[in-house]
Amino acid sequence: MTRSVWLKADDEVGDWEQRKRRITAGLEAGVDWVLVDRADVERVRELGDVNVAAFAGDDVHVMEAESSGVDADATVVGKDGEGDGTVDLPPDFSGSADLSALRRDEEGPMGGYVRIFDEDYEAFAEEVAREAEYTIVVGENWQIIPLENLIARIGEETTLVAGVQTAEEAQTAYETLEIGADAVLLDTDDPDEIRETVEVRDEAGRESLDLxxxxxxxxxxxxxxxxxxxxxxxxxxxxxxxxxxxxxxxxxxxxxxxxxxxxxxxxxxxxxxxxxxxxxxxxxxxxxxxxxxxxxxxxxxxxxxxxxxxxxxxxxxxxxxxxxxxxxxxxxxxxxxxxxxxxxxxxxxxxxxxxxxxxxxxxxxxxxxxxxxxxxxxxxxxxxxxxx
Structure with missing residues (x-):
């Protein structure tokens, strides 16, 4: 399995200069993807050659109207969780949800961003995984058990991206259930932590041969x-x-x-x-x-x-x-x-x-x-x- 490292660099990180420093550190370390707000896509392109995923933003209809001007390799919906108008967890979630925002094929690969607070959110992530090419899950109160459950249940229909903050957490994500997540979404400003996470990625994908x-x-x-x-x-x-x-x-x-x-x-x-x-x-x-x-x-x-x-x-x-x-x-x-x-x-x-x-x-x-x-x-x- 080929593993990858995504680097979170949206407006929650700080102003553009802070985001730029984080992205530059990621490019130098060799991350595979950068996840940004759609307004930053062209800025990232100017910094270097890397896959760029862009959050859709609050207004999906505006995004659809302006999509031709956004040169992202993938679009991610669900950034703000409930109430952002894209992918929401209904209060009475019972195993089905309106995931139409993930089915706009003309916009290229789509990803869903789900923050997991409890079992309902975990079940919702499974629903997202059936539709999205990329399923990004960020554990808020717990991490290992939801990740184990999702790895066991999702299969190969999506690329599972686990939110982490350290290289140690990344290694755990790659090794969970001896299968591991396909990728990690790293949220840190520390250049050493970014570099070490990329090294963990490289080690996770390498063979060990019996000579x-x-x-x-x-x-x-x-x-x-x-x-x-x-x-x-x-x-x-x-x-x-x-x-x-x-x-x-x-x-x-x-x-x-x-x-x-x-x-x-x-x-x-x-x-x-x-x-x-x-x-x-x-x-x-x-x-x-x-x-x-x-x-x-x-x-x-x-x-x-x-x-x-x-x-x-x-x-x-x-x-x-x-x-x-x-x-x-x-x-x-x-x-x-x-x-x-x-x-x-x-x-x-x-x-x-x-x-x-x-x-x-x-x-x-x-x-x-x-x-x-x-x-x-x-x-x-x-x-x-x-x-x-």
């Missing part, structure tokens, strides 16, 4: 081939690298070039990945051919414990280089292999730690990611494919 060791059965000189170096826009740590291999079911852990040597300076942004035909793992559990990796793509960085993160590719360099063919056998007896450059600076991970491929020998155990599945255009599929 295993495979026994090396052959290391052979294989002549020259077109080799790909992936230079990312991120600095990698000593225990990080990428997963690459000739066979999609068995990808070898190749370290980033973080180590100093007497002859070559470290390149902690780089992974010397392998030959052009090989796969590299990308975010979301997909793979790409190394030959297709280009500037602007995303690749998956992995550490030796299987923790993952994303990195933007700045450059992919293809050069003819001498290669090794490395073959290994898994615990189940399956054979996997890859082509990797014959160079001391290229290192895989063995039980003894970082090991240059030039020192690799039969009998060593190398770290790999193994999955019993085939690939079609980078997607895992259930079919029989023979790779050799």
């Amino acid at each position: 295993q060791y495979a026994e090396v059965t052959a290391v052979e000189r294989a002549g020259s081939a077109d080799r790909v170096c992936i230079d990312t826009g991120s600095l990698m740590d000593h225990d990080e690298g990428m997963l690459v291999g000739s066979m999609s079911r068995g990808l070898f852990f190749v370290h980033a070039e973080t180590a100093e040597s007497p002859y070559v300076a470290s390149r902690p942004f780089r992974v010397n990945a392998g030959a052009v035909h090989a796969y590299v793992r990308t975010p979301g559990g997909e793979t790409s051919y190394l030959s297709e990796v280009a500037s602007g793509d995303e690749v998956q960085i992995v550490d030796t414990d299987g923790n993952t993160r994303e990195a933007l590719v700045g450059r992919a360099k293809i050069e003819k280089r001498p290669m090794f063919r490395v073959q290994a056998e898994t615990e189940d007896g399956d054979r996997v292999e890859t082509l990797i450059q014959n160079a001391e600076t290229v290192k895989v991970h063995t039980r003894e730690g970082r090991t240059a491929v030039t020192d690799l020998e039969a009998g060593d155990e190398v770290l790999i990611y193994y999955e019993e599945t085939a690939r079609h255009f980078g997607e895992a599929v259930e079919e029989s494919i023979i790779e050799k």
Whole structure:
């Protein structure tokens, strides 16, 4: 699931200068959405590139008349709760409500904003969720139990956005019932809290992989081939690298070039990945051919414990280089292999730690990611494919 962070920046925050400071901090941190009053939409557009959701305002009819001049990515109704003329909780609410304000398809995606005070408001939020593309719920007196109930009942018909004020609350929202809210609406002026919430979002969407060791059965000189170096826009740590291999079911852990040597300076942004035909793992559990990796793509960085993160590719360099063919056998007896450059600076991970491929020998155990599945255009599929 892809998580997102919305930042609340309407007139309840303060004057425009206060709102501007909050929005600027959000843009610098990398929030996905900014929620503002419709009068501020163009101002936000001038500050930077971000999705903008706009509160509809008190008079829906005026909003409809002026909608062509409001360049918002989504319109949100229900800001003022009861009596704002948009989405109200009737005093005698019994499971149905007038939600016509959420059905104006010509205005693009619609969202409903519901403040939850008790079970009636929670039930009302369920009604809103059946109509709105985005359902924003802000707990006033209680948070966890209503959120659990809504996650369990709503399903996938809406994007559920939970109101929070801290990164800690955001993490709880993302983890509730092991499913979590799709997004959080953050209400804070603290730039550190905004940045930490974005970091929580990134962590919540990342995979954790089960890596295993495979026994090396052959290391052979294989002549020259077109080799790909992936230079990312991120600095990698000593225990990080990428997963690459000739066979999609068995990808070898190749370290980033973080180590100093007497002859070559470290390149902690780089992974010397392998030959052009090989796969590299990308975010979301997909793979790409190394030959297709280009500037602007995303690749998956992995550490030796299987923790993952994303990195933007700045450059992919293809050069003819001498290669090794490395073959290994898994615990189940399956054979996997890859082509990797014959160079001391290229290192895989063995039980003894970082090991240059030039020192690799039969009998060593190398770290790999193994999955019993085939690939079609980078997607895992259930079919029989023979790779050799």
